[in-house]
Structures are given as C-alpha cells and as structure tokens.
Amino acid sequence: xxxxxxxxxxxxxxxxxxxxxxxxxxxxxxxxxxxxxxxxxxxxxxxxxxxxxxxxxxxxxxxxxxxxxxxxxxxxxxxxxxxxxxxxxxxxxxxxxxxxxxxxxxxxxxxxxxxxxxxxxxxxxxxxxxxxxxxxxxxxxxxxxxxxxxxxxxxxxxxxxxxxxxxxxxxxxxxxxxxxxxxxxxxxxxxxxxxxxxxxxxxxxxxxxxxxxxxxxxxxxxxxxxxxxxxxxxxxxxxxxxxxxxxxxxxxxxxxxxxxxxxxxxxxxxxxxxxxxxxxxxxxxxxxxxxxxxxxxxxxxxxxxxxxxxxxxxxxxxxxxxxxxxxxxxxxxxxxxxxxxxxxxxxxxxxxxxxxxxxxxxxxxxxxxxxxxxxxx
Numbered sequence: 001x002x003x004x005x006x007x008x009x010x011x012x013x014x015x016x017x018x019x020x021x022x023x024x025x026x027x028x029x030x031x032x033x034x035x036x037x038x039x040x041x042x043x044x045x046x047x048x049x050x051x052x053x054x055x056x057x058x059x060x061x062x063x064x065x066x067x068x069x070x071x072x073x074x075x076x077x078x079x080x081x082x083x084x085x086x087x088x089x090x091x092x093x094x095x096x097x098x099x100x101x102x103x104x105x106x107x108x109x110x111x112x113x114x115x116x117x118x119x120x121x122x123x124x125x126x127x128x129x130x131x132x133x134x135x136x137x138x139x140x141x142x143x144x145x146x147x148x149x150x151x152x153x154x155x156x157x158x159x160x161x162x163x164x165x166x167x168x169x170x171x172x173x174x175x176x177x178x179x180x181x182x183x184x185x186x187x188x189x190x191x192x193x194x195x196x197x198x199x200x201x202x203x204x205x206x207x208x209x210x211x212x213x214x215x216x217x218x219x220x221x222x223x224x225x226x227x228x229x230x231x232x233x234x235x236x237x238x239x240x241x242x243x244x245x246x247x248x249x250x251x252x253x254x255x256x257x258x259x260x261x262x263x264x265x266x267x268x269x270x271x272x273x274x275x276x277x278x279x280x281x282x283x284x285x286x287x288x289x290x291x292x293x294x295x296x297x298x299x300x301x302x303x304x305x306x307x308x309x310x311x312x313x314x315x316x317x318x319x320x321x322x323x324x325x326x327x328x329x330x331x332x333x334x335x336x337x338x339x340x341x342x343x344x345x346x347x348x349x350x351x352x353x354x355x356x357x358x359x360x361x362x363x364x365x366x367x368x369x370x371x372x373x374x375x376x377x
Contacts, residue, residue: 012373018365023357025346028335028368029328029376031190034307038325039193039332040182041304045296046326047175053098054168061162065213066133066140066154094291098164104242106160108267111238113163113209116227117156125222126152132216159222162211167235170207174200179301190332197336205232205340232340240337244330245367247272250287274330275371279323289326293319296326327375338364 013021013028021028029035059076072079074087074095086092109117116122130151134141144151178196181187187196209231211223223229249272254262264270277289297319304325308314312321343360344353 010374010377013376015362015365015369018368019358019361022335022338022361022365023346025191025339027190027194027332029190029331035190035328036188036193037303037307039190039329040178040187041301041307042296042322042325042329043175043193043332044179044301045299045304046292046329047172047179048299049093049292049295050168050172050175052093053095054165054172056093056095057098057102057161057165057168059165061158061165061211062213065129065158065215066137066151068139068143093295097288097292097295098168100248100288101239101243102157102161102164104246104248104273105164105239106157107248108238108242108246108270110241112229112234113160113223113238116223116229116234117159121224121227122156122222123152125220126155129155129213129215129220129222132218132220135216155222159211163209163223163235164239166209167231167239170200170204170231193332194335194339197333198339201232201236201336201340204236205230207231209235236337237341240334243273244275244334245273245371246270247274247276253287271370274327275334275368277323277327277372279320279327289323290319293322293326296322324375327372331371331375334368 018028020026029039056074056076060070060073064070064073067073074092075083077083083092130140130144134144140151174197177200178187178193181192181196187193207230208225209223209229210221210225210227212219212221214220229235246267247270249256249263249270256263258265274289300322305318308318308321312318338361341360343356344350346357348354348357
C-alpha cells in the first residue's frame with residue numbers, strides 16, 4: 001500500500017513575529033550555521049567590492065563636476081592602455097551597479113540629504129559654481145542659458161554620488177572587519193553579525209557628511225558643516241529606503257508603457273529593492289544586480305565557494321546562489337539598521353519609551369511583510 005507523504009509549506013513570520021524578534025533582540029534571519037557561513041562570507045566579498053565602489057564614487061565627486069562627457073569616470077586608479085583594454089573586455093569591477101544604486105537614491109530622494117538639496121543655500125552654491133566654471137566653459141554657458149535647470153541638477157546628482165561613496169566607505173570597512181572577527185571566532189552566530197552591523201552604524205551615526213569642490217582656485221562648500229548632515233540619518237537610512245525597499249524596475253522585466261500600468265505612477269509605492277527581489281533572474285541582461293553578483297564572484301572566499309559546491313547545483317548556478325546569500329545578508333544589514341535607530345534601549349522599563357520602541361518596530365515590520373520573507377527561514 002502506497003501512502004502519500006504530507007508536505008507542509010514553511011510558515012513565514014507574520015508581522016507579530018517580526019515585531020517580537022525586533023523587540024527581543026532576536027535576528028530576523030534564522031540563526032543557523034549555514035546562514036552564518038553565507039552571510040559573513042558574502043559580506044566579506046561585498047566589502048571588497050564596496051571598497052572599489054567607494055573609491056570610484058568619491059573620485060568622481062572630486063573630478064567630474066559638470067563634466068558633460070565623463071567617459072573616463074571609471075578610471076579612478078589612473079588611465080592606461082591596459083586598463084582600457086581590460087575595461088572593454090569586462091575584466092574589471094562593474095561600477096554600473098554603483099550607478100544604479102546612486103540613481104535609486106537620487107530618484108527617490110528621501111531623508112535629510114535630499115531636503116538640503118532643495119534648500120536655498122544649496123541653490124546659491126550651485127549658481128556660484130556655474131558662474132565660475134562658465135567663464136572658461138562656453139558650452140556650459142550656452143547650456144545653462146538655454147536650460148537653467150540642467151547644471152544644478154547635475155551638481156545635485158554628483159553630490160549624491162559623492163555621499164554614496166562616503167557611505168560605502170564605512171560599510172566596506174564594517175564588512176571586512178566582520179570577516180576578521182569571524183576568522184578569530186568573535187562572530188559565532190547571526191545575532192553577533194546583527195550586533196556588529198548595529199554597533200558599526202551607531203559608531204558612525206554622527207559622522208558629518210560634508211562636500212566641497214575647487215573651482216577656479218576657489219573652495220566652495222556644496223554640503224557645508226553647518227548643514228548638519230550626518231551619516232546614519234541623512235545617508236544610511238535613505239539608502240536602505242531607496243535600495244533595499246523601493247529600488248527601480250529593471251529594463252526587460254516589466255513594461256514601462258504607461259498604458260500597461262505595470263509600474264505604479266507613485267514611486268513611493270515601488271517594491272523593487274533588494275529585499276523584494278526575486279533571485280532567479282540574476283545574470284539576466286539588463287539586471288544591474290547581475291553585475292554586482294559577478295563582482296562578488298571574483299572575490300568569493302574559499303569557504304563560501306566550497307559551501308556552494310555542495311548546495312544547489314554547485315558552480316553551475318553559483319551566481320544565483322550568491323544572489324540568495326546576498327539577499328539574506330541584506331536582511332541582516334536592515335536588521336542592524338532597525339536596531340541602531342531604535343528610539344530607546346530594548347531593556348527600558350518606562351512605558352512611554354517601550355511604546356516608542358514598539359511603534360518603531362511596528363512601522364518597520366509592516367514594511368517587511370511584503371519582502372522575500374522566505375529568505376529568513
């Protein structure tokens with residue numbers, strides 16, 4: 001007699017469970033040895049990639065101001081025929097993914113940085129820069145006369161590029177430091193990973209975000225110290241919002257035709273971020289994260305490469321596996337960001353403070369409900 005084997009679908013954590021974990025210092029990601037191997041190693045690889053991303057974006061912020069044809073913007077290490085040949089062959093870090101993240105932050109425009117970019121002080125700095133550069137740049141003078149909004153918007157975009165570079169500098173050091181602590185057995189579980197990220201974000205929270213440029217032998221502050229912009233509130237949290245949650249739809253996956261209505265006209269409703277992403281299309285043409293997966297594959301630690309050999313289809317689908325591991329790690333980063341911005345310590349006894357923490361956890365858990373909660377199991 002043959003009996004059917006019962007199959008049970010995994011139970012995804014609901015909002016109540018997500019809140020319980022956030023308020024009880026329990027990781028959102030299941031605390032298992034396999035998850036620890038994946039998260040620590042993929043973040044080490046990502047940290048190496050972010051090091052290159054950061055150096056390139058900061059260099060762009062210093063050298064590409066109002067450059068109408070920034071064709072050599074990816075050559076922050078210096079230009080040479082060999083580097084150009086390697087670039088053309090694809091033997092390089094793919095900075096296009098960094099640009100995708102920057103465009104997401106620039107487009108969604110949340111947080112204190114974007115608010116300052118709308119300020120009168122920023123507009124005055126832009127006009128001063130444009131006047132100085134236009135004296136020696138007739139093309140800029142012509143374009144600014146015909147389209148007065150173009151140059152300020154270009155400066156606004158470059159400012160976002162520079163700030164993202166500053167953000168990734170901190171995150172790169174944090175992820176590489178995580179790998180070092182894992183190697184010395186200081187990191188032994190997923191909770192340790194979340195605490196490491198939380199503590200790193202809190203330590204850098206008040207770091208000032210400033211930006212100045214040299215134009216016609218004059219120093220001009222685009223983001224002056226008196227603007228009061230800081231790392232966590234004005235760059236890190238907006239990055240989580242723009243890249244982890246909202247993102248942008250990838251060309252070829254949905255229709256941009258307004259009549260098709262596959263994309264919401266309200267960008268605040270976008271759910272294309274890293275926590276929502278389906279890992280299956282990784283390495284598909286036109287999918288920016290495919291480039292990031294390729295970069296991480298180039299720097300994959302041996303422990304994780306060996307782990308992939310015995311999971312999934314081995315090296316055949318290694319880029320998809322990297323995408324899955326990366327998504328799990330981003331839940332840990334989000335977990336650390338939520339913990340780092342909790343209004344009060346979790347062990348407070350004051351009822352009002354407890355309610356404030358609960359409201360914070362409730363708001364974030366509501367956002368997480370639509371994400372790929374399967375990745376948490």
